[in-house]
Amino acid sequence: MTVKERVAALHARMKETGIDAYLIPTDDFHGSEYVGEYFKCRKYITGFNGSAGTAVIMQDMAGLWTDGRYFIQAANQLEGTGITLFKMGEPEVPTIHEFLKKNLTQGMCLGFDGRTISAKEASELEKILDKNGVSLSVDYDLVGDIWENRPALSCEPVMELDIKWTGESRTDKIARIRKAMEEKEADTFVLTSLDDIAWLLNIRGGDVHCCPVVLSYLIMTQKAIKLFANEKAFPAEVLDALTKDGVTLLPYDSIYEYVKTFEKDMTVLLCKQKANSRLVSNIPAGVKILDEENLTLLPKAIKNPVEVENERIAHIKDGVALTKFIYWLKKNVGKIPITELSAEEKLYSFRAQQENFIDNSFDPIISYGKHAAIVHYFATPETDIPIEPRSFVLADTGGNYYEGTTDTTRTIVMGSVTDEEKKFFTAVLRGMLNLGNAKFRYGCTGANLDCLARGPLWELGKDFNHGTGHGVGYLLNVHEGPNNFRWKIVPGNTAVLEEGMITSDEPGYYVEDGFGIRHENMIVCKKAEKTEYGQFMYFEFLTMVPFDLDAVVPEQMTAHERELLNNYHAQVYEKISPYLDEDERVWLKEATRTI
Structure with a gap:
């Protein structure tokens, strides 16, 4: 139809x-x-x-x-x-x-x-x-x-993540959440968000495209954990391990009847913003509901030292793949047929060469020319166009590895670009560098710092119509709360930036039917010194991929901004060059030259 x-x-x-x-x-x-x-x-x-x-x-x-x-x-x-x-x-x-x-x-x-x-x-x-x-x-x-021929509910195999990836056992996570329940005086915790359940139980699946989660609900008390999911998705060894740790598996849809059995003197903690209305309406009247954020939200967002170190490794692998891709694209444009979709396939092949690569972390955005002005464009056979030796390619892509999740955007020069395009390319890059190199007192939120990224565009009377950054999960959702960068101070945009939080830094600029520019690095929040004014914080760049100097106007940058870019490019060369062949290494040396 x-x-x-x-x-x-x-x-x-x-x-x-x-x-x-x-x-x-x-x-x-x-x-x-x-x-x-x-x-x-x-x-x-x-x-x-x-x-x-x-x-x-x-x-x-x-x-x-x-x-x-x-x-x-x-x-x-x-x-x-x-x-x-x-x-x-x-x-x-x-x-x-x-x-x-x-x-x-x-x-x-x-x-x-x-x-x-x-x-x-x-x-x-x-x-x-x-x-x-x-x-x-x-x-x-x-x-x-x-809906004729509606697809069936997904039932992809479930896997268990080893502690060498998670840095914390399932039993320790459960103990932490039960302690938080005690502090809240909650008898029962109802958890319905898929990434929270996967994080808590150290399991991953494939029931959502590019998001390795398992269709499930979870109900936890101090003595028991009920997991509502399709048993067919669980290999025997995973099911046995869950059972050993006190997790009982029940049919996926049975949650709606199960919550009807809650006794009226119970106190149930759940997040009404995330739990669906039918489930909550089935809880008997008289049951006390604590409507609060999921107890798993903050522990999941604050990556432990093992996760952070694994993410550094994932980003080196991803940086190798992306650097090889940029070199291949710039070397071959105009010489061999390349389209948005064929470029996407080529990048996937470079990622697939990396050890422990699982899949894309989201549908890749390889957008050429005016397509790049469509912020979340992705190519289809109907929209696919050739990439020519002029203008920009915007590549916003990411990978899921056992070591973590990546999300990187680079705007790549394919040939001749205008002075206007260079001006905005440089302005966006300045904003990305300034935010990523911020130093700030503990207690700041993303809203406190967002103007650092938008400032160079605001100076020109310009802006971009999307958030500046989002939290990123560990082999989970590429968009994860509560940390973010947004310029508007609104409810839900007040999360304090904590040590271990990983966030994207991605300002952009877009001209409809013209061009699009976005530069994105992932950054991890870290502690700096503590003084009489309190604890200070800073960011470390995780992403290790060069920015295209062919569109940078050094005169538009301050001396400090040029130093920031040069220092970053020196790190990229140091960490990525050992994994390249000779031609790629020579190219990267020039691509990360001092300006």
Whole structure:
């Protein structure tokens, strides 16, 4: 069916069930950023395949809300579908809540699959719409009803991570979380986010593309741990090890009935922002719910010394692959046929040569020319274009290794570039270097430091429409909270930067139908000296890949900024050159020359 035909089929089901508006988020049953094929209802209905967006379908309209990363992509993919694009955060564009409040009136019904909407969001919708006399219908998966040949739920094999990778045993992690439960006076901890469960149990899977997690829920008390997952995914040795450590496996879907057995004098800790509304609504009235962040969030984000050292190794391996790729691309452009997709395949082959490489950590973004202005563009057979000996290639890619997860962006000069392109290339690079070399007092958040990255662009009256950085998991989600860099101070953007947190540093600049520039390194937070003013902190670059000096304007940089770049390039050469052949090594020496 076409998108229009799918929307029409959904309209028919809405009429049958008495639903006037149907809400379709991107989420799976666990609030994951990226979801398995089974859960891609929003993509199925709208045709938009970006990682973030929510659809609202009514009988007389269909709309898609998405953020600034996807404005260009969404506009292209929605063309001709009859679905209206709502650009989140833009002037005079209503939020989804504002839209629903205005357009749903007395006696109307809003529907959604309660497993795909968080308990917090469902509660907010109920409060907003109850004043209008609007009811909620939360038990129907209407998209699933019309989805012909829907993919099955994933059931990829589960593996156990050795302590040489994790730096901490499963039993020690469990003991830490149980101690935190005691401090919170919680009898039970309900955990639904997939990366938290994988971290806690030292297991990994493949149930979400590029995210090595296992479809599961977990309920923990001081005496028992119940893991709700598909038993077929667990090899006997992994199941035996979990059982030995007090973990009991139960069927994946049985969580919804299990929580109904909670006794009324229990205190249950869970995060309503992450736990889905159907699960939370099944907990009996009278059970005390502590709605707090997952107890695993901060321990997972603060990497231990073993994880940090492993990440250094992963980034050297990744740096070798990317350096070989950049050399190959610059040497061969205009001489042999190269397209965005063939370049992507070539980079994958360089990563695959590295020991302990598992897979990409996200779908690679190899975008040439004007495609690079689409922040989260990724090439398809329909959009794939040749790479020519001019302009830029933006390569935002990463790998999962047993030693950790990488995420690196380089903007690579393919030939002639304009003075304007060089000016912004240099401005973005200055911002990346200034943030990555920040020194600051303990207690700062990413919002305190974000202006260091945006400053060179703000001086030019320019900016970029995405965050400056995100936390990165250890062989887990490439986007991980709570640490980040954002310029707006909003709820949820207040995490203090702790020693061991790994965050991306990735300012950019984009001209629609023109070009795109982004420079990204991963950095780990470390302790500096402690003085009478308190503990000071700094960052260490983990990423070891050269920046393309062919687009750098040294005169635009301060002497300190040139020193920062030269020092960084000296490290890149020292750490990467031993793994290159002679031609590559000679090229890297020139590519990391002092300016």
